[in-house]
Amino acid sequence: MDSSSSSVAKRYCYNPNLRWNPQVEEYFIKAYGADHFTRISEALTRPSCYSCIRVNILKSTNEAVIEKLTRLLQGGTVDDLHCLSIGKQVSASTAGDVGLREESIDCMFNLLLEETPKNGRKPMKLLKDPSICQCRYAGLDHVLFVKGSGPHSIHYGNQPDQSVKEVIVSRKCAEAVLRGAQIFVPGLLACSSHVEKGDIVAVSVAVEQPSADGGWGVGLTRGTVLQGSEADPQYLERNGMYIGQGITKFSRAGMFRASEGIAVEMTDRVYRLPSFHNLLEGEIFLQNLPSIVAAHVLDPQQGERILDMCAAPGGKTTAIAMLMRDNGEVIAIDRSHNKVMDIKKLAAEMDLTCIRAYRLDALKSVSQTVVGADVVATNLDREIYDITIMKSSSRLDNGDMHRVNMDRDKIDAEIMSMGNRGNGRYVSKKELRKPTQMMKNGPGRNHSIGGRAENSKGFLPNSFDRVLLDAPCSALGLRPRLFAAEETMESLQTHAKYQRKMFDQAVQLVRTGGVIVYSTCTINPGENEALVRYALDTYKFLSLAPQNPKVGGPGLVGKCELFGGKHAETWLTQSEAELVQRFDPSATLDTIGFFIAKFNVGQK
Numbered sequence: 034m035d036s037s038s039s040s041v042a043k044r045y046c047y048n049p050n051l052r053w054n055p056q057v058e059e060y061f062i063k064a065y066g067a068d069h070f071t072r073i074s075e076a077l078t079r080p081s082c083y084s085c086i087r088v089n090i091l092k093s094t095n096e097a098v099i100e101k102l103t104r105l106l107q108g109g110t111v112d113d114l115h116c117l118s119i120g121k122q123v124s125a126s127t128a129g130d131v132g133l134r135e136e137s138i139d140c141m142f143n144l145l146l147e148e149t150p151k152n153g154r155k156p157m158k159l160l161k162d163p164s165i166c167q168c169r170y171a172g173l174d175h176v177l178f179v180k181g182s183g184p185h186s187i188h189y190g191n192q193p194d195q196s197v198k199e200v201i202v203s204r205k206c207a208e209a210v211l212r213g214a215q216i217f218v219p220g221l222l223a224c225s226s227h228v229e230k231g232d233i234v235a236v237s238v239a240v241e242q243p244s245a246d247g248g249w250g251v252g253l254t255r256g257t258v259l260q261g262s263e264a265d266p267q268y269l270e271r272n273g274m275y276i277g278q279g280i281t282k283f284s285r286a287g288m289f290r291a292s293e294g295i296a297v298e299m300t301d302r303v304y305r306l307p308s309f310h311n312l313l314e315g316e317i318f319l320q321n322l323p324s325i326v327a328a329h330v331l332d333p334q335q336g337e338r339i340l341d342m343c344a345a346p347g348g349k350t351t352a353i354a355m356l357m358r359d360n361g362e363v364i365a366i367d368r369s370h371n372k373v374m375d376i377k378k379l380a381a382e383m384d385l386t387c388i389r390a391y392r393l394d395a396l397k398s399v400s401q402t403v404v405g406a407d408v409v410a411t412n413l414d415r416e417i418y419d420i421t422i423m424k425s426s427s428r429l430d431n432g433d434m435h436r437v438n439m440d441r442d443k444i445d446a447e448i449m450s451m452g453n454r455g456n457g458r459y460v461s462k463k464e465l466r467k468p469t470q471m472m473k474n475g476p477g478r479n480h481s482i483g484g485r486a487e488n489s490k491g492f493l494p495n496s497f498d499r500v501l502l503d504a505p506c507s508a509l510g511l512r513p514r515l516f517a518a519e520e521t522m523e524s525l526q527t528h529a530k531y532q533r534k535m536f537d538q539a540v541q542l543v544r545t546g547g548v549i550v551y552s553t554c555t556i557n558p559g560e561n562e563a564l565v566r567y568a569l570d571t572y573k574f575l576s577l578a579p580q581n582p583k584v585g586g587p588g589l590v591g592k593c594e595l596f597g598g599k600h601a602e603t604w605l606t607q608s609e610a611e612l613v614q615r616f617d618p619s620a621t622l623d624t625i626g627f628f629i630a631k632f633n634v635g636q637k
């Protein structure tokens with residue numbers, strides 16, 4: 034290879050180098066060792082090799098979803114999914130696909146398909162389409178995997194003496210494209226001159242670079258015209274940052290004039306994963322496997338009252354409600370109004386009526402007082418009415434309040450007549466909740482996502498059976514990630530501090546005999562293990578739950594980060610970690626450093 038073609042090969046490929054804040058890098062090298070951390074860092078820049086789907090078994094079945102997906106994968110009409118089947122054809126004709134990695138992905142998938150019933154594992158059913166398989170672990174049989182592939186090397190039509198038409202996209206956009214998305218107008222940053230609708234363009238990504246003020250910036254104005262020369266912004270930095278090519282849906286000028294829509298439809302990708310955008314809405318939910326597992330670890334029971342702190346967009350909330358078969362009460366809180374609306378929308382889409390979403394700062398989720406007329410009964414078979422508080426100004430005028438009290442009396446009478454209180458006979462809370470929901474929400478509210486998210490002022494201590502704290506964290510375990518230097522030692526410490534404060538609230542809210550599950554998606558032991566140490570040191574009545582028979586793993590405190598290593602004793606040791614250790618590390622987990630700890634709450 035002459036030097037010009039080798040520099041072309043170096044440029045038009047995908048070989049990113051993740052940047053870290055130097056102190057953070059040093060801290061992780063100490064925690065993991067240099068080699069291990071280098072591999073983690075590299076793996077973070079690659080997407081997972083499969084998409085994980087949770088089937089809403091209250092609305093559909095595995096069989097129905099598999100049937101529909103199979104039809105789509107085998108030449109259906111949804112463009113987005115075509116990338117898989119097209120991917121297969123293209124991969125046969127594309128010279129230079131990276132065979133080794135492909136093979137690793139196949140191995141990993143074959144393992145998922147293997148029929149090896151062991152403790153807690155079910156034999157895996159082989160499906161008609163080998164691109165789809167059903168999770169074989171007990172309790173997770175409503176989880177399906179759809180296979181992707183990569184990395185592929187792509188021929189961009191590049192010649193040493195000839196520049197290629199290009200677009201540059203933002204980092205966030207590129208991360209989504211690596212997971213199967215198309216390029217939408219807002220993600221576009223720059224484009225070559227003379228690009229017309231229907232042109233083929235190479236797609237690269239602009240990643241933050243050190244800026245003059247000591248911070249980081251992309252140094253690129255939206256709409257920049259690319260000349261294909263070294264004078265172009267980030268020309269050298271974009272070496273090895275090409276994620277595929279696509280067909281433009283607008284001319285250059287049109288792309289930057291439009292406010293929405295697809296700007297470039299990807300036709301050839303470095304990683305081929307299906308997109309499930311707008312697909313089988315309500316029947317399936319695209320979710321990282323560890324998130325699904327976190328809901329299982331919580332092990333919610335029908336009829337219970339569960340709190341999901343930091344719940345938006347509601348992935349785990351809906352997983353919990355589904356495990357409870359929509360029977361009980363799942364209270365989901367988030368501090369952002371719009372995100373609360375997202376939870377409501379998702380719950381409505383999935384036909385889950387036991388979810389109630391409120392806007393609330395999780396740091397203030399314990400309320401010691403019942404605030405006069407603001408109180409609305411939410412949990413009718415408790416000794417005291419727990420409180421979920423609506424702002425009195427938002428909905429209830431005096432007349433409404435009178436009705437609330439009247440209805441509450443009626444409901445009380447109904448409970449008594451059903452013998453629910455005292456004699457232990459079970460009456461579905463869904464039944465009991467109906468009148469309260471009617472009076473609180475108005476008819477049909479559950480299925481309408483318009484309006485505002487209600488504020489809550491908090492909940493009484495000891496008023497929940499289980500609490501999930503899916504804490505805001507540095508998210509340094511999520512992949513693909515193309516930049517990591519925004520996290521500093523200070524920001525990592527801030528996450529840890531807030532997580533402890535939230536945990537303090539969770540401890541107060543759960544009743545004796547209840548359960549708290551804490552989960553994060555970061556490789557940072559300062560957020561993961563340190564929280565567990567803090568919890569056990571501070572609250573002597575907490576103990577770590579030893580085992581969750583439903584998921585069949587050996588232990589519940591744990592993380593499954595790449596390569597097993599010193600933390601191989603995770604609940605997933607038998608499943609994901611096994612895959613990770615045996616095969617290409619960059620081709621397996623969708624979350625590298627997830628962490629789930631389950632605490633039993635003893636006598637307070």
Ligand SMILES: C[S@@+](CC[C@H](N)C(=O)[O-])C[C@H]1O[C@@H](n2cnc3c(N)ncnc32)[C@H](O)[C@@H]1O
Nearest residue numbers: 343344345346347348349367368394395503505
């Ligand atoms: C990791 S995400 C939660 C993901 C969610 N559990 C799921 O599975 O879909 C963190 C969420 O915490 C919310 N959040 C951050 N700080 C919060 C606070 N003080 N109180 C409530 N929510 C908060 C953010 O708005 C964000 O939606």
